[in-house]
Amino acid sequence: MDQKTKITISDLNLHIGKQQILKNINLEIPEKKITVILGPSGCGKTTLLKSLNRLTDLYPEMKVTGNIMIDNDDILHTGEDITRLRQKMGLLSQRPYPLPMNIYNNVAFGLRISGRKKKRFLDKRVEHYLKMANLWDEVKDRLKDPASALSIGQQQRLCLARGLAVDPDIILADEPTSALDPISSEAIEKKFVELKQQYTIVMVTHVLRQARRIADYVVFMYLGEIIEQGTAEEVFDNPKEEITKQYLKGTFN
Amino acid sequence: MRRLRNIEEKFFRVLMFLSTSIIVIALTLIIVSILYKGLPSLTWEMISQTPKGGFYFGKEGGILNAIIGSLYLALASTILAFLIGLPVALMMNVHLVKHKKLVNAIRFFLDLLWGVPSIVYGAFGFTVMIYFGLKTSLLAGIFTVTLFIIPIMVRGMDEVLKTIPRGLMESALSLGSTSSEISYRIYIRQVISGLITSILLSFGRAIGDAASVLFTTGYTDHIPTALNQPTATLPLAIFFQLSSPIPEVQNRAYASALVLTIIILIISIASRYFSKRYQKNRIKN
Numbered sequence: 023m024d025q026k027t028k029i030t031i032s033d034l035n036l037h038i039g040k041q042q043i044l045k046n047i048n049l050e051i052p053e054k055k056i057t058v059i060l061g062p063s064g065c066g067k068t069t070l071l072k073s074l075n076r077l078t079d080l081y082p083e084m085k086v087t088g089n090i091m092i093d094n095d096d097i098l099h100t101g102e103d104i105t106r107l108r109q110k111m112g113l114l115s116q117r118p119y120p121l122p123m124n125i126y127n128n129v130a131f132g133l134r135i136s137g138r139k140k141k142r143f144l145d146k147r148v149e150h151y152l153k154m155a156n157l158w159d160e161v162k163d164r165l166k167d168p169a170s171a172l173s174i175g176q177q178q179r180l181c182l183a184r185g186l187a188v189d190p191d192i193i194l195a196d197e198p199t200s201a202l203d204p205i206s207s208e209a210i211e212k213k214f215v216e217l218k219q220q221y222t223i224v225m226v227t228h229v230l231r232q233a234r235r236i237a238d239y240v241v242f243m244y245l246g247e248i249i250e251q252g253t254a255e256e257v258f259d260n261p262k263e264e265i266t267k268q269y270l271k272g273t274f275n
Numbered sequence: 276m277r278r279l280r281n282i283e284e285k286f287f288r289v290l291m292f293l294s295t296s297i298i299v300i301a302l303t304l305i306i307v308s309i310l311y312k313g314l315p316s317l318t319w320e321m322i323s324q325t326p327k328g329g330f331y332f333g334k335e336g337g338i339l340n341a342i343i344g345s346l347y348l349a350l351a352s353t354i355l356a357f358l359i360g361l362p363v364a365l366m367m368n369v370h371l372v373k374h375k376k377l378v379n380a381i382r383f384f385l386d387l388l389w390g391v392p393s394i395v396y397g398a399f400g401f402t403v404m405i406y407f408g409l410k411t412s413l414l415a416g417i418f419t420v421t422l423f424i425i426p427i428m429v430r431g432m433d434e435v436l437k438t439i440p441r442g443l444m445e446s447a448l449s450l451g452s453t454s455s456e457i458s459y460r461i462y463i464r465q466v467i468s469g470l471i472t473s474i475l476l477s478f479g480r481a482i483g484d485a486a487s488v489l490f491t492t493g494y495t496d497h498i499p500t501a502l503n504q505p506t507a508t509l510p511l512a513i514f515f516q517l518s519s520p521i522p523e524v525q526n527r528a529y530a531s532a533l534v535l536t537i538i539i540l541i542i543s544i545a546s547r548y549f550s551k552r553y554q555k556n557r558i559k560n
């Protein structure tokens with residue numbers, strides 16, 4: 023299997039005070055595939071995603087050691103501008119946080135701050151990305167409404183559109199369908215499967231069936247450690263570890 | 276157990292009722308006494324004319340000099356304090372987000388400054404004036420009052436900026452925003468109504484304070500036409516008229532207080548209106 027690796031994490035440890043949140047994470051995330059991270063609540067999935075685009079910087083109490091290589095940048099110890107690195111990664115956070123402005127400007131924001139300000143160009147891009155996130159039909163007549171007026175599920179899709187608009191290589195998605203009904207969830211899943219033509223996707227989910235449907239690679243975490251990782255077939259059909267088996271069977275306590 | 280909880284519940288209800296009543300009664304009494312004594316003296320002449328000879332002995336004239344003086348002073352210092360304070364508050368909450376200890380030290384320091392009585396600011400302003408050989412003037416007053424309201428302004432804005440969920444900053448950062456873009460394009464929009472409240476609070480303190488302007492702006496019967504001229508202010512006008520033994524002049528003090536109250540009322544209403552208008556984009560959390 024000659025799969026290109028997009029992100030290489032080696033010996034990543036993360037401490038908060040005396041507590042160790044991430045323990046010796048070693049992981050290779052393949053390019054243009056969907057890697058799903060599974061694991062019980064509180065095991066460090068969100069923290070792992072945040073380490074990837076260095077949002078951990080915001081928390082002085084977090085001590086991060088180890089290496090994360092994205093393409094050829096050692097992002098934890100890089101001299102390169104961190105805002106540029108972050109632009110390579112679109113983050114969909116566990117709870118959607120639209121920006122305090124209207125729907126149109128939410129999507130246009132990332133484009134504007136990177137210097138693209140022509141109205142005609144923005145109009146086209148905003149429409150394009152809202153369509154990509156399956157939100158266009160619902161909002162095309164109310165683009166000037168505040169984003170805060172949207173439902174949570176719509177906000178989640180708006181955040182997807184906004185994240186795609188900055189043209190990242192990688193999408194980090196933290197339970198992107200947690201607030202969606204089954205039909206919209208499925209639409210987003212389909213979208214993700216389409217998107218992996220262009221993007222490397224890392225997704226956290228609690229929905230096992232969803233993981234089965236879309237994952238190429240699966241990582242199972244427990245208490246800050248990676249217990250098992252491999253292709254979806256390997257992990258779902260032949261899990262090696264006892265904890266993984268229990269978790270997949272739903273007999274986990 | 277049940278009974279004990281019932282008694283506890285009743286006790287706190289009575290307590291809340293009592294404290295609310297005390298506040299409401301006290302405020303009502305103040306406003307009624309200002310209205311009762313001030314309203315009869317609040318003539319058009321009072322607010323449209325400067326003091327004429329013998330005004331402070333009950334003769335004709337008004338307090339236009341003090342109204343204009345106070346407005347100049349409070350507006351200028353509020354604007355200055357805002358221009359200085361906003362970047363500081365944003366810096367504390369965005370740029371310095373990794374430096375919790377430093378930010379907490381700044382907060383502590385500002386809270387101390389907030390607690391310093393305004394007469395101390397007045398004395399400080401006075402010392403600086405003497406050092407530079409300045410006379411009492413509008414400028415010296417603006418300088419002193421600005422210093423005096425900066426802690427109020429910064430801490431007020433800081434408190435509303437603090438309530439912004441961290442997730443909003445994380446989202447903005449993942450879009451590739453810099454700290455300044457987060458500050459001026461996102462955070463300000465999110466808390467604009469809170470910022471307006473802080474501005475109003477500072478304006479209220481600026482226009483209502485007597486001690487900080489006592490040594491610094493001086494007092495005059497004329498409306499100032501330049502920054503280096505002395506300036507009358509409403510709090511001092513109230514003070515001088517209230518110290519008079521003549522009842523008519525004392526009543527004018529209440530009329531002046533009424534004018535001050537009305538100015539603050541207008542500013543409050545306006546700020547409420549504006550903060551409502553700018554609230555619609557706010558992301559609730």
Ligand SMILES: Nc1ncnc2c1ncn2[C@@H]1O[C@H](COP(=O)(O)OP(=O)(O)OP(=O)(O)O)[C@@H](O)[C@H]1O
Nearest residue numbers: 038043061062063064065066067068069070081116
């Ligand atoms: N800023 C923080 N301060 C203290 N502890 C934190 C902080 N952020 C995360 N933690 C702790 O780190 C651990 C991992 O949290 P994380 O949010 O990564 O879990 P998760 O796997 O995403 O869980 P969930 O599925 O519920 O979202 C938890 O025990 C959490 O309490």
Ligand SMILES: [Mg+2]
Nearest residue numbers: 067068116196
């Ligand atoms: Mg999480």
